[in-house]
Amino acid sequence: MQRTPLYERHRDLGARLVDFAGWDMPIQYESGINQEHLAVRQDAGVFDVSHMGELRVRGAEAMAFLRYTTLNDVGRLRVGRGHYSMLPNESGGLVDDLYVYRDADDDFLVVANAGNVDTVLDALTAHAADFAVEIVDESDRWGLLALQGPAAAVRLERVAGMELTSLRKNATRDVDIGGLHVRVARTGYTGEDGFELFTAWDDTPAVWDLLIEDGALPCGLGARDTLRLEAGFPLYGHELTSTTNPLCTPFAWVVKDKPFFGRDAMWGAPCDQRLVGLKVTGRGIPRQGYTVLDADGTSVGMVTSGTLSPLTRESIAMAWIDSSLARDGTDLAVVVRAQAVPATVTTPPFYTP
Amino acid sequence: MDTPDTLRYTRSHEWATDPADGVVTVGITDFAQDQLGDVVFVELPKVGTKVKAGQAIAVIESVKTASDIYAPLDGEIVAVNEVLNGEPEAINAGPYEGGWLFRIEPTDPSAWNGLLEASAYEAVAQEG
Numbered sequence: 001m002q003r004t005p006l007y008e009r010h011r012d013l014g015a016r017l018v019d020f021a022g023w024d025m026p027i028q029y030e031s032g033i034n035q036e037h038l039a040v041r042q043d044a045g046v047f048d049v050s051h052m053g054e055l056r057v058r059g060a061e062a063m064a065f066l067r068y069t070t071l072n073d074v075g076r077l078r079v080g081r082g083h084y085s086m087l088p089n090e091s092g093g094l095v096d097d098l099y100v101y102r103d104a105d106d107d108f109l110v111v112a113n114a115g116n117v118d119t120v121l122d123a124l125t126a127h128a129a130d131f132a133v134e135i136v137d138e139s140d141r142w143g144l145l146a147l148q149g150p151a152a153a154v155r156l157e158r159v160a161g162m163e164l165t166s167l168r169k170n171a172t173r174d175v176d177i178g179g180l181h182v183r184v185a186r187t188g189y190t191g192e193d194g195f196e197l198f199t200a201w202d203d204t205p206a207v208w209d210l211l212i213e214d215g216a217l218p219c220g221l222g223a224r225d226t227l228r229l230e231a232g233f234p235l236y237g238h239e240l241t242s243t244t245n246p247l248c249t250p251f252a253w254v255v256k257d258k259p260f261f262g263r264d265a266m267w268g269a270p271c272d273q274r275l276v277g278l279k280v281t282g283r284g285i286p287r288q289g290y291t292v293l294d295a296d297g298t299s300v301g302m303v304t305s306g307t308l309s310p311l312t313r314e315s316i317a318m319a320w321i322d323s324s325l326a327r328d329g330t331d332l333a334v335v336v337r338a339q340a341v342p343a344t345v346t347t348p349p350f351y352t353p
Numbered sequence: 354m355d356t357p358d359t360l361r362y363t364r365s366h367e368w369a370t371d372p373a374d375g376v377v378t379v380g381i382t383d384f385a386q387d388q389l390g391d392v393v394f395v396e397l398p399k400v401g402t403k404v405k406a407g408q409a410i411a412v413i414e415s416v417k418t419a420s421d422i423y424a425p426l427d428g429e430i431v432a433v434n435e436v437l438n439g440e441p442e443a444i445n446a447g448p449y450e451g452g453w454l455f456r457i458e459p460t461d462p463s464a465w466n467g468l469l470e471a472s473a474y475e476a477v478a479q480e481g
Contacts, residue, residue, distance in 0.1 A: 016390070027390075027417070028390055032390055032391045032445075033390055033391050033415075033416040033417070034391040034393075034416065035391075222390070222416060222417055225417075226416060283394075284394075285393070285394055285414050285419070287418075287419065307416060307417075308393040308394060308414070308416065310391075310393075310416065337396070337412065337419075
């Protein structure tokens with residue numbers, strides 16, 4: 001099992017460690033998922049996401065290469081900015097969802113899910129021969145922390161000793177934290193204001209310690225999952241898969257109208273089902289794989305993620321539903337242990353700051 | 354892990370009180386609540402239900418997962434902890450006190466002696 005540079009810190013903090021995509025990762029600390037979730041909504045929490053993969057794509061044709069291989073348009077991405085994107089496969093589905101940063105005109109950093117780094121690298125490499133690009137796996141060079149919450153900016157300013165409030169969403173800046181070089185990006189996966197901090201692998205514990213000493217609560221992957229679901233963000237393997245057409249999801253905005261690999265399979269395909277949000281109005285918690293019924297009790301879809309919101313105490317979910325029933329406000333039901341529990345189609349996010 | 358000597362246990366992490374007064378109180382162990390994490394939802398059996406040992410009769414859901422709870426003994430449900438419907442977190446706060454789940458009137462009270470003693474349960478829990 002692989003370990004992030006913070007493995008010892010997690011153990012010392014009493015984290016429950018689980019195998020996540022081959023990494024020994026904290027699912028929660030002693031504070032528990034609910035408290036960690038609320039810390040991010042009300043103050044600030046810090047996550048170790050060093051398991052995520054970083055791929056460097058550079059060269060004279062790096063931009064043209066990523067315009068063709070990813071769904072968002074890096075041609076519109078300014079130097080010093082990042083954006084959310086996806087990597088399509090040949091059949092109109094997805095290899096992974098990504099964050100892409102433009103470090104220079106011809107130099108990009110692609111951040112991929114830990115469990116998909118190898119397939120993303122393979123998929124990109126398969127196209128690289130046609131372009132003047134070099135792809136380098138820098139995953140073992142970068143530690144990655146996510147500082148998230150309404151107090152994230154104030155806390156990071158204090159720790160870095162510099163003004164960061166004016167840093168725009170998705171913009172990056174190089175900062176000095178405790179004498180260490182850190183690349184800060186104003187982004188995250190919780191729906192809150194926040195930053196992701198790229199650190200040299202071995203510097204990660206020192207930066208983590210400074211954020212914790214300032215009062216950010218260590219948060220595990222459990223809270224990361226409940227927070228992203230409340231915020232209406234997808235998770236690869238749940239909402240997005242190798243057979244998911246992103247044009248049938250609320251994330252269709254990512255797909256820009258330009259030539260890209262697999263476009264023919266994706267662009268014209270009909271959406272028999274759509275990805276929607278569900279708010280459960282009865283008693284029960286929807287979970288991945290649970291069946292969704294229409295008013296007549298006919299199976300019309302399946303839950304991809306579900307939880308009880310630690311913030312609102314409502315049961316929320318995302319689900320694939322027959323397109324004719326995907327309209328906001330449609331009354332459906334989720335089968336929870338053989339009982340049909342009422343639910344209503346609700347456009348995510350379920351929470352906005 | 355807190356495992357009181359006065360109770361008996363199952364391999365599926367339930368505890369059961371001595372049926373001296375003809376009724377057994379059942380809950381989940383401190384080890385189990387710690388493994389589950391924050392409990393957010395509890396589904397309890399109906400009073401009057403006849404149950405068999407090993408039968409799934411309740412559900413505890415944490416943030417991450419749903420877990421079945423099994424009857425430790427044959428018998429009839431004579432009470433359930435209604436407080437848990439509004440405060441499921443009572444299971445985390447006191448798995449042996451406020452977090453009890455239900456009471457069974459066992460068909461054969463002596464079957465309680467066949468459940469695991471505290472030391473044997475701790476060995477089971479440590480095996481994972």
